[in-house]
Amino acid sequence: MKDLTFHSQLIEGIQVHMLPVEKFKTNLISVHIHLPLQEETVTLASLLPHVIRKGSQRYPDMTAIQRHLNELYGAEFYVEVSKKGEKQYIVFQMEILNEQFISEEKLLLEEGFAFLGEMMYSPLLEGEGFAQGYVELEKESLRKKIEGLIDDKMRYANQRLTEEMCKEEPYRLLAQGIKERIPEITAEQLYGFYQEVIQSYPMDVYVVGNFAEEKVLNLIDNYFSRGKGEKQTVPPTDYGRKGREENLITEEMDVSQGKLNIGLRTHINFAEEEYLPLMMYNGVLGGFPHSKLFTNVREKASLAYYAVSRLESSKGLMMIMSGIESDNFDKAVQIIKEQLKMMVDGEISDLEIQQTKAALGNQFQESFDSARGLIDFNYLGQLNGNVRSLTEMIQGLEDVTKEEMMDVGKKIELDTIYFLRGKGEEK
Amino acid sequence: MKKEEFTQLNETVYHEKLENGLEVYIVPKPTYSKTYATFTTRYGSIDNEFQIQGQDQVKVPDGIAHFLEHKMFEEEEGDVFMKFASHGASANAFTSFDRTAYLFSSTRDIDTNLETLIDFVQNPYFTHENVEKEKGIIGQEIRMYEDDPDWRVYFGLIESLYHQFPVRIDIAGTVESIQKIDKDILYRCYETFYHPGNMLLFIVGNVEPEKTMELIRQNQGKKTFKELPKVERFYPQEPEGVGKEKSVIYLPVGIPKCFMGFKDQTGFVQGDLWLKREVEMEILMDILFSPGSAIYQKLYERGLINDGFGGDFTGEEYYGFSIIGGGTKDPDQMVSLITDELKTQGSQGIDEELFALSKRKKIGEFLRSLNSLEYIANSYTRFRFADTDLFKTLDVLEKVTLQDVNQRFKDHFNFQSFAVSVVTSKE
Numbered sequence: 005m006k007d008l009t010f011h012s013q014l015i016e017g018i019q020v021h022m023l024p025v026e027k028f029k030t031n032l033i034s035v036h037i038h039l040p041l042q043e044e045t046v047t048l049a050s051l052l053p054h055v056i057r058k059g060s061q062r063y064p065d066m067t068a069i070q071r072h073l074n075e076l077y078g079a080e081f082y083v084e085v086s087k088k089g090e091k092q093y094i095v096f097q098m099e100i101l102n103e104q105f106i107s108e109e110k111l112l113l114e115e116g117f118a119f120l121g122e123m124m125y126s127p128l129l130e131g132e133g134f135a136q137g138y139v140e141l142e143k144e145s146l147r148k149k150i151e152g153l154i155d156d157k158m159r160y161a162n163q164r165l166t167e168e169m170c171k172e173e174p175y176r177l178l179a180q181g182i183k184e185r186i187p188e189i190t191a192e193q194l195y196g197f198y199q200e201v202i203q204s205y206p207m208d209v210y211v212v213g214n215f216a217e218e219k220v221l222n223l224i225d226n227y228f229s230r231g232k233g234e235k236q237t238v239p240p241t242d243y244g245r246k247g248r249e250e251n252l253i254t255e256e257m258d259v260s261q262g263k264l265n266i267g268l269r270t271h272i273n274f275a276e277e278e279y280l281p282l283m284m285y286n287g288v289l290g291g292f293p294h295s296k297l298f299t300n301v302r303e304k305a306s307l308a309y310y311a312v313s314r315l316e317s318s319k320g321l322m323m324i325m326s327g328i329e330s331d332n333f334d335k336a337v338q339i340i341k342e343q344l345k346m347m348v349d350g351e352i353s354d355l356e357i358q359q360t361k362a363a364l365g366n367q368f369q370e371s372f373d374s375a376r377g378l379i380d381f382n383y384l385g386q387l388n389g390n391v392r393s394l395t396e397m398i399q400g401l402e403d404v405t406k407e408e409m410m411d412v413g414k415k416i417e418l419d420t421i422y423f424l425r426g427k428g429e430e431k
Numbered sequence: 432m433k434k435e436e437f438t439q440l441n442e443t444v445y446h447e448k449l450e451n452g453l454e455v456y457i458v459p460k461p462t463y464s465k466t467y468a469t470f471t472t473r474y475g476s477i478d479n480e481f482q483i484q485g486q487d488q489v490k491v492p493d494g495i496a497h498f499l500e501h502k503m504f505e506e507e508e509g510d511v512f513m514k515f516a517s518h519g520a521s522a523n524a525f526t527s528f529d530r531t532a533y534l535f536s537s538t539r540d541i542d543t544n545l546e547t548l549i550d551f552v553q554n555p556y557f558t559h560e561n562v563e564k565e566k567g568i569i570g571q572e573i574r575m576y577e578d579d580p581d582w583r584v585y586f587g588l589i590e591s592l593y594h595q596f597p598v599r600i601d602i603a604g605t606v607e608s609i610q611k612i613d614k615d616i617l618y619r620c621y622e623t624f625y626h627p628g629n630m631l632l633f634i635v636g637n638v639e640p641e642k643t644m645e646l647i648r649q650n651q652g653k654k655t656f657k658e659l660p661k662v663e664r665f666y667p668q669e670p671e672g673v674g675k676e677k678s679v680i681y682l683p684v685g686i687p688k689c690f691m692g693f694k695d696q697t698g699f700v701q702g703d704l705w706l707k708r709e710v711e712m713e714i715l716m717d718i719l720f721s722p723g724s725a726i727y728q729k730l731y732e733r734g735l736i737n738d739g740f741g742g743d744f745t746g747e748e749y750y751g752f753s754i755i756g757g758g759t760k761d762p763d764q765m766v767s768l769i770t771d772e773l774k775t776q777g778s779q780g781i782d783e784e785l786f787a788l789s790k791r792k793k794i795g796e797f798l799r800s801l802n803s804l805e806y807i808a809n810s811y812t813r814f815r816f817a818d819t820d821l822f823k824t825l826d827v828l829e830k831v832t833l834q835d836v837n838q839r840f841k842d843h844f845n846f847q848s849f850a851v852s853v854v855t856s857k858e
Contacts, residue, residue, distance in 0.1 A: 026462060027460070027462035027463060028802050029441075029798045029799060029801055029802055030798075030799050030802060054738075065723075065728070066722050066723040066727065066728060066731070067723045067724075067725075067728060068723075069722075069723060070721065070722055070723025070724075071723065071788060073792070074788035074789065074791055074792040075788065075791065076795075077791055077792065077794060077795030077798075078791065078792030078793065078794070078795035078796040078799070079795065080799075099799065101795045101798055101799065105439075105441075105798050141731065141732070141734060144734050145734075145737055145738065148685070148686045148737055148758065148760070149737065149738070150685075151685030151686055152684070152685040152686045152737075152758060153685065154683060154684065154685045155580045155581070155684050155685055155686075155688075156579070157578050157579075158575075257683055258682070258683050258857075259578045259683070260574040260575075260577040260578050261571060261574035261575050261577070261578055292512075292516060292521075293510075293512035293516070293522070294510075294512050294513050294516035298512075299510075302568055303510065303568075306564045306565075306566075306567030306568055307567065307571070308568070308571050309568055309569070309571040309572035309575055310575075327571055327574070327575050328571065329571070329574075355517070358517065359513070359516035359517050360516075362516060362517060362518060362519035363516055363519060363521065365519055365538075366465075366519040366520065366521060366536075366537055366538050366539070367521070369464050369465065369538035369539075370464070370465045370521075370536060370538060372463075372464045372465075373463045373464055373465050373804070375802075
């Protein structure tokens with residue numbers, strides 16, 4: 005399979021990454037802006053794209069927006085706010101049908117850029133701020149979104165663990181922002197913040213699909229712009245902090261299943277050489293159905309339906325998650341710790357290594373078939389200051405040795421155990 | 432092997448019915464790096480009462496199709512996940528109301544992985560011990576869903592809509608019902624529903640159709656099967672009207688969830704008529720409930736909905752229902768606003784221009800969905816089981832008329848078959 009690599013260049017302060025490829029029936033345009041994850045701005049940044057999404061000068065409400073998108077054969081316009089490490093980022097995305105599939109003459113790709121440009125650069129204004137009505141409705145909607153985090157217990161437990169573990173670090177913050185900070189936001193303040201964001205924070209524009217690069221550069225030049233002023237730099241994520249001596253947090257809720265989440269610090273970031281052995285370590289421990297956690301917590305002990313470990317590759321965290329009967333807490337923790345010890349002691353079979361290399365290699369290979377997968381992987385590299393190709397990763401994986409994995413294991417510290425248990429149950 | 436080309440879609444389907452009755456479909460995607468395959472039986476959670484000609488009629492415990500799906504992964508030599516992992520495949524399975532599907536995706540060793548898939552599904556291995564052990568695992572899967580408000584509000588609605596049709600029974604059963612499962616009942620279900628003549632193998636991705644088909648012919652040629660059993664499935668006669676008008680479930684949630692829906696009155700339907708209903712309902716749900724629709728706008732402006740609001744239709748051969756809703760601060764107000772709007776719009780009929788725009792959107796959306804190999808395999812199988820063809824969707828979309836959709840509106844949104852489901856916090 006030939007490698008698919010983005011062609012990147014800087015135009016007018018915008019990092020443009022293009023990947024012409026014929027296999028998809030659509031073209032995908034994805035604009036990413038990132039900023040520091042910090043208390044003062046996290047809630048503003050979270051609210052911003054949702055207000056922008058509700059109306060522009062030309063398309064003042066959802067009815068007008070949807071009508072236009074339908075004319076463009078159901079083009080999809082999507083906004084998102086997320087975080088990687090201690091960087092928060094905003095995404096504006098447009099997926100639009102490839103012109104070859106329609107019979108009429110319509111420049112769909114250009115229409116896509118025109119629409120994105122309109123939404124991002126000509127928001128609906130009132131006086132010195134955004135349209136008041138939308139700001140208030142979206143504030144309310146954001147509040148409900150944050151309150152609704154509790155609905156997904158797995159996610160909620162993971163967030164509670166993160167808050168406890170990173171109490172003194174920005175990473176504790178939700179990318180959705182801080183509920184208590186919502187009421188004070190005004191339409192004027194948000195508009196001021198918007199101008200700063202759109203003009204001076206780092207912007208990456210991705211385009212994946214069937215197009216001519218010249219054409220896309222022209223479209224970006226026509227429809228996107230940046231301020232001439234000074235550009236902001238966003239500090240890198242701190243992933244070096246020492247773990248504490250096993251912190252145990254237990255909380256109760258009216259739930260059927262207890263949620264056991266364990267946070268570990270790896271002190272390794274995506275950009276480093278050791279990231280590949282860390283991926284292997286995580287894969288052998290809990291990345292797959294052949295991994296130690298699945299095999300021992302689920303298949304052998306029959307304690308859980310899921311038992312996995314996941315990496316947060318920018319902050320250098322590893323999160324172990326499992327759903328268990330509340331009474332089985334001690335048993336589950338013990339089995340998980342045994343698996344961690346085996347990793348450090350090098351009780352890792354050649355078969356486990358071979359299977360994990362195959363499974364991770366397959367994951368990377370499969371990313372080639374998803375425009376979003378390709379973009380996400382490149383952006384992870386951009387945010388961490390080391391852009392590697394998927395092919396490099398696939399080759400690098402092959403060379404990882406058991407000793408390298410053991411070395412990684414020695415660096416990993418168990419920091420916090422969080423347990424959400426059912427109410428009124430005895431331990 | 433038959434070859435069918437869909438030039439407008441740029442897709443080709445190869446098909447053969449093998450001597451043992453197995454239907455095999457292959458869609459080559461030479462530009463993709465991965466291959467995705469599903470092996471599906473027409474057997475799901477609703478098939479809980481049946482009779483093989485010459486034997487007694489049986490009623491099996493709730494959740495058994497799903498239990499069987501779990502147990503298929505275990506073989507005398509061990510866990511099938513291990514075999515897939517060694518060849519870089521990611522394997523999985525799912526059980527729905529009507530089907531059980533086993534699947535893998537992988538970017539290498541396709542032939543080996545394909546044979547592993549076919550062989551493990553055709554080789555049941557149930558023992559008393561491995562069945563008992565699985566009860567703990569599935570028990571935790573059930574507990575996990577018990578805590579999931581989205582799942583509960585969904586099932587709350589179906590349970591209300593139906594008096595007795597088994598679609599109202601949770602696919603995984605209950606912790607109590609699965610205790611009644613033993614290896615003999617599992618074998619009995621297996622013998623009844625896993626004959627190749629009741630199954631469909633679908634392969635999409637980086638494969639050469641002729642070579643792959645030959646591999647499958649060889650594989651199947653080596654095995655012997657009993658004659659396809661004559662199976663009669665018994666479904667209870669579902670009375671008109673709903674089982675109950677409203678369901679309320681208490682769970683710790685940040686914001687209440689509310690679904691309302693209608694039980695479709697079509698009765699048994701398959702083939703072209705099934706596809707026509709599918710397309711008409713898609714357009715109808717889009718016009719009525721998608722962002723930008725009149726109903727959506729009214730709800731949004733009153734702060735009654737969040738981003739997750741929408742409408743969806745599920746229609747299979749024996750049953751169908753719509754679901755409308757999402758998170759809301761005030762379920763009663765949401766329901767009453769939608770109810771009023773549906774009554775008004777029903778008497779006015781759908782606007783011609785909105786209809787044309789929605790059709791255009793659906794055409795684009797359908798083409799876009801063909802970027803996903805998973806969508807192609809799963810939907811193609813589903814459509815095939817309803818005796819129609821996924822790739823005919825575009826044709827039907829182009830031909831559907833405003834009159835069709837207005838008629839469907841009258842037929843479907845019947846307030847005699849209407850129920851509401853709410854999940855909310857106590858107090």
